[in-house]
Amino acid sequence: MTLGAITEPDRPYTRRAFSPLFDRGRTWLAERMREAGLRTHIDAAGNLIGRRDGKCASLKSILVGSHSDSVPSGGRFDGMAGIAAGIALARALAAAGVELRHPLEVVDFLAEEPNEFGLSCVGSRGISGCLTAEHLEFVSPKKEKLAEALIRVGGDPAQLAAARRGDIEAAFELHIEQGPVLEAEGIAIGVVTAIVGITRFEIEFQGRAGHAGTTPMHGRRDPLIAAAHMVGWVRERAVALAARGRGHFVATVGIIEALPGGSNVIPRSARIVIDARSEARSLMEEFRDALDEESRSAAAAASVERGKFAILSDNLPAMCDARLQKVIEESAARLGLTSRPMASGAGHDMAFLSQIAPAAMVFIPCKEGRSHTPDEWARADAVADGTRVLLEAVLRVDAEPPGGAKARVPQGAVS
Numbered sequence: 518m519t520l521g522a523i524t525e526p527d528r529p530y531t532r533r534a535f536s537p538l539f540d541r542g543r544t545w546l547a548e549r550m551r552e553a554g555l556r557t558h559i560d561a562a563g564n565l566i567g568r569r570d571g572k573c574a575s576l577k578s579i580l581v582g583s584h585s586d587s588v589p590s591g592g593r594f595d596g597m598a599g600i601a602a603g604i605a606l607a608r609a610l611a612a613a614g615v616e617l618r619h620p621l622e623v624v625d626f627l628a629e630e631p632n633e634f635g636l637s638c639v640g641s642r643g644i645s646g647c648l649t650a651e652h653l654e655f656v657s658p659k660k661e662k663l664a665e666a667l668i669r670v671g672g673d674p675a676q677l678a679a680a681r682r683g684d685i686e687a688a689f690e691l692h693i694e695q696g697p698v699l700e701a702e703g704i705a706i707g708v709v710t711a712i713v714g715i716t717r718f719e720i721e722f723q724g725r726a727g728h729a730g731t732t733p734m735h736g737r738r739d740p741l742i743a744a745a746h747m748v749g750w751v752r753e754r755a756v757a758l759a760a761r762g763r764g765h766f767v768a769t770v771g772i773i774e775a776l777p778g779g780s781n782v783i784p785r786s787a788r789i790v791i792d793a794r795s796e797a798r799s800l801m802e803e804f805r806d807a808l809d810e811e812s813r814s815a816a817a818a819a820s821v822e823r824g825k826f827a828i829l830s831d832n833l834p835a836m837c838d839a840r841l842q843k844v845i846e847e848s849a850a851r852l853g854l855t856s857r858p859m860a861s862g863a864g865h866d867m868a869f870l871s872q873i874a875p876a877a878m879v880f881i882p883c884k885e886g887r888s889h890t891p892d893e894w895a896r897a898d899a900v901a902d903g904t905r906v907l908l909e910a911v912l913r914v915d916a917e918p919p920g921g922a923k924a925r926v927p928q929g930a931v932s
């Protein structure tokens with residue numbers, strides 16, 4: 518709540534990356550990290566890291582993190598709950614005098630939300646070696662380069678290669694679900710199976726403009742008829758693909774545009790943009806092919822041309838590590854908490870971390886599944902339950918030999 522109160526006063530809860538308020542939030546967070554016995558520094562990619570060493574100098578780090586930036590008029594839990602959980606976990610270990618074998622790092626990843634540079638997950642891209650020289654040239658509306666903004670928050674674009682980590686044993690992120698499933702089912706913990714891949718398609722139909730009053734209904738070439746057909750089709754196909762039981766699939770037409778856009782004009786062109794998300798690449802590829810075919814036949818049925826069929830962006834799904842999923846599931850069970858596997862329909866820093874280390878996520882219920890709004894809310898006991906699961910999971914990973922459970926000698930083999 519204290520971190521949430523560091524907000525633009527007339528637009529709660531807003532603390533955008535690279536703003537003076539963001540710096541104030543981080544200063545406060547770094548103090549809390551140090552109180553919890555962590556040494557703090559900012560890495561070359563601008564991530565705030567609090568670290569405590571482990572007993573075995575040769576072991577890789579266990580990392581727990583999320584993000585402290587918000588969307589405009591966002592909530593107090595998206596991102597922040599995960600950092601608060603990491604700090605609470607470090608504090609509990611310090612209070613109990615528990616020294617882990619592995620180093621523990623609590624991380625506030627820089628700029629997870631889309632920002633004025635038009636790039637999300639800046640810090641987790643950096644840690645994963647996915648922040649490119651091209652990205653650093655991205656310019657804000659104030660004509661500042663991302664590289665310059667990175668320096669302002671304590672990063673070092675010249676040393677970006679050093680930010681890429683190869684020494685992470687396991688990465689965990691606690692996050693509010695941002696959806697309604699856990700609350701509706703009365704389940705305490707979501708064990709994230711995958712972070713969806715997101716593909717955006719743009720389709721344009723070209724027809725013939727005409728007078729809305731004098732052109733008879735037959736013989737019209739109205740491209741919006743084809744676009745409208747596709748809106749309904751996208752919904753039906755998404756429902757059918759999700760029903761296959763091969764993983765999360767959703768698709769949305771979020772943009773529909775008819776030109777020239779007069780109430781008494783038959784449109785000459787119509788454009789739709791589709792956002793499709795899936796944890797299974799095969800479902801996405803099937804959707805893409807079907808979308809291509811259906812939009813051609815919709816055009817033919819409406820006597821219009823299908824013009825552009827473009828893939829605006831295409832990100833692969835990121836799988837959460839199977840061993841860490843099991844660790845989280847067992848940790849919840851050990852604490853007497855219910856859990857279920859689920860995909861994340863939203864993007865997260867762990868999607869990038871999964872490229873360099875075993876990564877996993879703990880979801881907790883939030884009120885009515887609402888997020889990216891000041892009404893976003895998670896009960897204190899829900900955050901506490903998630904934090905206890907995270908602590909248990911960290912302790913379990915810490916007790917495993919390097920390389921995870923697979924490297925453990927089966928108990929029966931020990932004489």
Ligand SMILES: [Zn+2]
Nearest residue numbers: 595596629692
């Ligand atoms: Zn978030």
